[in-house]
Amino acid sequence: MPTLALRGGERVAVVATEWRDAFAVVIQGRVQLELRDGEPGPVLGPDAGFWLHGTGVRALRNPDRRPATVRIVTRPSTNPDAIHSMEHNMNDTGIVAPSASHRIRGLAATGLIATLAAMAATTLAAALAHAAGADFEIPDGGEPIPLPGFAVVTGFFSIVGTVIAAALLRWSARPATRFLWTTVSLTAISLIPPLIAGANTATTTALIALHLIPATIMIPTLTRRLRTP
Template sequence: MTTTTATTTRAAVSGLGALTRTGLAATAVASIATMGVAAAGHAAGISLDVSGAPIPVTGFGTLTAVFSLVGLVLAVVLSRKARHPRRAFVRTTVVLTVLSLVPDVIADAGPATKALLMVTHLVAAAIVIPAVARRLAA
């Protein structure tokens, strides 16, 4: 009984470590990617101004990191509580990604800026969601 419990506990900790490492790596990649998309859009002439205030390119990376880490916490909780953690994570994060587009649509910004904001959300989601989901049990 003790061996089974120890093995199960080690496997859970190992899985949690792999999930965390993968989530942190995906967060870093997504943050760099969204800054790249924002910088490319700005270089192409798309304004990064919302409500008359410019969003710094680094702001894209910072917010991507913050919300990706929130997603990672969600994944950790679901890995422990949900019957089907991967399915629950993917469904939840897809809904949250769609909801994250709403502020972009209603933002006080030009159409190209709104589109660029939405693209950055989709780029981040396309990087983080699959990477983290692969580490969750089906």
């Protein structure tokens, strides 16, 4: 069973005659299809299967720095059940997508890592803002907001964002687009309370920044994951 190894950033032209009756599966890294007009096509992650004969795809490219490996089956399956399953999951580009459960597990893992990164970045930014003069005191709100509170709130809403992404992946035909618009809208709405809370300028500015920092981590990360077949 031959394999195709792509170094980071490497591009390999597709020769139509060599891909006749060939089916491939990404087993490591990611592979991007270059369409017939030269435009970038779908990015395929691990376990994504595809064939290229008759699709017009003209090249395969590794969009990442780490290596990617594609396993190629050069003889078509004679198992009717396998053929039927493959055709059932095939889209117009000649791609067989991984199962929904596999994609959701991958999304959850990505969301967890991004959540931890967002919590760390937000807490660090809050500490720096406090050292720079933001007291985080809200009028009529009692005691100043403690630094651990930023981590807890960031973690909670980051998990909520991951749940929204998983729900859209499961039930929406365009999960990445809908997730992007939904989360950008929610982020914009979340900026209203700091603006009307009546805190001093340093605290208001810091609170707005602390809303935007986790958003800039979570939204692009989960959107890219939702776009990966």
